[in-house]
Amino acid sequence: MTYCVGLYLDQGLVMLADTRTNAGMDNISCFGKQYVFQRAGERAIVAMTAGNLAVSQAVMNLIQDGLKHPESGEQETIYSVPSMFAAASLVGEAVRRVYRTHGEAMQDQGVSFDVSVLLGGQLKDRTMRLFQVYSAGNFIAATRDTPFLQIGEHKYGKPILDRAVSPDTSLLDGVKLGLISMDSTLRSNLGVGLPLDLMVYPKDSLDLSRCWRIGENDEYFSQLRASWSDALRQAYRTLPNPPYPL
Amino acid sequence: MTYCVGLYLDQGLVMLADTRTNAGMDNISCFGKQYVFQRAGERAIVAMTAGNLAVSQAVMNLIQDGLKHPESGEQETIYSVPSMFAAASLVGEAVRRVYRTHGEAMQDQGVSFDVSVLLGGQLKDRTMRLFQVYSAGNFIAATRDTPFLQIGEHKYGKPILDRAVSPDTSLLDGVKLGLISMDSTLRSNLGVGLPLDLMVYPKDSLDLSRCWRIGENDEYFSQLRASWSDALRQAYRTLPNPPYPL
Numbered sequence: 001m002t003y004c005v006g007l008y009l010d011q012g013l014v015m016l017a018d019t020r021t022n023a024g025m026d027n028i029s030c031f032g033k034q035y036v037f038q039r040a041g042e043r044a045i046v047a048m049t050a051g052n053l054a055v056s057q058a059v060m061n062l063i064q065d066g067l068k069h070p071e072s073g074e075q076e077t078i079y080s081v082p083s084m085f086a087a088a089s090l091v092g093e094a095v096r097r098v099y100r101t102h103g104e105a106m107q108d109q110g111v112s113f114d115v116s117v118l119l120g121g122q123l124k125d126r127t128m129r130l131f132q133v134y135s136a137g138n139f140i141a142a143t144r145d146t147p148f149l150q151i152g153e154h155k156y157g158k159p160i161l162d163r164a165v166s167p168d169t170s171l172l173d174g175v176k177l178g179l180i181s182m183d184s185t186l187r188s189n190l191g192v193g194l195p196l197d198l199m200v201y202p203k204d205s206l207d208l209s210r211c212w213r214i215g216e217n218d219e220y221f222s223q224l225r226a227s228w229s230d231a232l233r234q235a236y237r238t239l240p241n242p243p244y245p246l
Numbered sequence: 247m248t249y250c251v252g253l254y255l256d257q258g259l260v261m262l263a264d265t266r267t268n269a270g271m272d273n274i275s276c277f278g279k280q281y282v283f284q285r286a287g288e289r290a291i292v293a294m295t296a297g298n299l300a301v302s303q304a305v306m307n308l309i310q311d312g313l314k315h316p317e318s319g320e321q322e323t324i325y326s327v328p329s330m331f332a333a334a335s336l337v338g339e340a341v342r343r344v345y346r347t348h349g350e351a352m353q354d355q356g357v358s359f360d361v362s363v364l365l366g367g368q369l370k371d372r373t374m375r376l377f378q379v380y381s382a383g384n385f386i387a388a389t390r391d392t393p394f395l396q397i398g399e400h401k402y403g404k405p406i407l408d409r410a411v412s413p414d415t416s417l418l419d420g421v422k423l424g425l426i427s428m429d430s431t432l433r434s435n436l437g438v439g440l441p442l443d444l445m446v447y448p449k450d451s452l453d454l455s456r457c458w459r460i461g462e463n464d465e466y467f468s469q470l471r472a473s474w475s476d477a478l479r480q481a482y483r484t485l486p487n488p489p490y491p492l
Contacts, residue, residue, distance in 0.1 A: 155401035155402050155434070156401050156402070156404060156405055157405075158402060158434050159402055159403075159405070159430040159433065159434060160478060160482070162433055162434060163433075163475050163478050163479065164478060164479050164482055171492050172487055172488060172492060173482070173483075175488045175490065175492070176482055176485055176487070176488060177482060179488075180482060180485075184405040187405065187408055187409075188401070188404050188405060188408060198490075200490070200492055202492070210490065210491075210492060212490055220486070220488060220489050223486060224485055224486065227484075227485050227486065228481070228482070228485060229409050231481035231482070231484060231485065232406060232409050232410065232478075232481060233409065233410050234481070235474070235477035235478060235480070235481045236406070236410055236419070236422055236423060236426060236474070236477070237419075238473075238477060239422055239426075239470055239473050239474060239477065240466070240469060240470065240473065241418055241422070242418060242421045242422060242425075242466060243466050244421065244444075244446070244456065244458055245456075246417050246418060246421070246446055246448070246456060
């Protein structure tokens with residue numbers, strides 16, 4: 001299992017991924033699911049993946065090695081595509097390519113072809129975007145109406161995002177909310193685990209240096225988890241009592 | 247879809263169910279999923295069901311009409327079983343009976359045989375219990391280690407229960423927490439909907455009169471939903487800021 005969340009805020013992007021993969025409950029590993037593609041001052045792209053690890057790694061390799069554009073026939077890579085939309089199209093094309101190669105054999109073995117990708121970033125003088133690419137290679141973009149996208153085990157961590165994330169949420173608050181959402185997921189699904197990969201991208205910066213790996217001993221995250229539990233317990237105590245005569 | 251939650255507290259049981267059923271997104275109805283079986287001063291049993299409505303209604307009918315006990319051969323109903331354990335066994339037996347009757351035909355039509363039941367209550371001079379019965383007719387009991395059980399769309403509403411429910415939670419707080427958990431689910435899954443059926447059973451009372459139907463215009467629930475959203479937003483603002491240099 002996996003949980004990745006991307007926030008699409010006026011100030012920039014917050015991209016957070018766990019690192020746990022499991023092939024059954026008894027085969028748990030740590031694999032990074034956050035990939036960075038950048039050229040200084042020209043492009044800054046972050047991808048996060050969920051689903052079958054062999055599929056998602058193949059997709060990430062293909063977009064770096066390059067694929068022929070289905071119409072122009074030109075070779076394209078994640079470093080050459082002219083826009084974030086073209087980048088999402090390239091990821092989608094790579095997903096379909098992997099499906100053509102491995103899909104049937106996976107199906108024969110009873111393994112579902114399951115992959116999803118969050119792709120956020122910006123090219124010089126272009127708009128910052130955040131996309132979610134599906135197993136069919138099609139994709140959607142985050143908008144101001146729904147300023148976050150999630151892949152993997154998304155349900156436990158959704159209620160707090162539904163209530164608290166809006167486009168004008170600051171990057172600092174976005175980091176807090178992303179970590180709270182992740183904490184709810186970590187508590188409820190053993191298939192999602194530490195360490196976490198956090199990337200913060202300030203809009204128009206073309207700079208992907210604000211990234212941190214958050215492990216078991218991260219003092220801030222430990223403190224946040226404890227404080228959030230306390231705050232939730234306090235919060236429900238402040239609510240009005242039911243009027244029902246018990 | 248459905249969401250039902252039962253809290254197994256030292257003071258008693260809190261049983262909460264939504265009433266929405268849907269056969270596809272374009273066929274949504276309201277059906278009660280909370281069933282009450284009582285004999286004054288002798289037994290007080292509440293059942294809540296999730297899954298295929300035809301299956302769960304058939305199960306609820308069978309346990310009232312009666313089934314032969316698989317070993318003794320005697321006819322048993324939910325009104326004659328000698329314990330809550332026997333009541334859960336009867337529900338399980340009814341589930342298997344419905345499967346034998348309809349399972350194969352449902353499978354032929356591509357409909358999954360999917361049902362689960364929360365069964366809580368008490369018989370005179372016996373222990374109060376809360377069980378969850380699965381589609382195979384087997385079942386588990388809530389214990390002090392995990393003092394709540396959920397069926398249906400359980401993920402959105404689980405984080406607050408994980409953090410705040412303990413055996414010594416009062417019935418009043420249990421009602422609050424159940425409603426908060428339901429609120430998170432209502433917001434995130436359109437397949438779960440108002441009105442709600444709430445039953446509070448004080449331990450050793452053998453009294454099932456504390457039940458309320460909570461609809462769109464319920465003043466307390468509206469107020470609770472708004473207050474909880476505010477409280478959550480306040481709560482995350484009080485958390486320490488990330489130490490990351492953004």
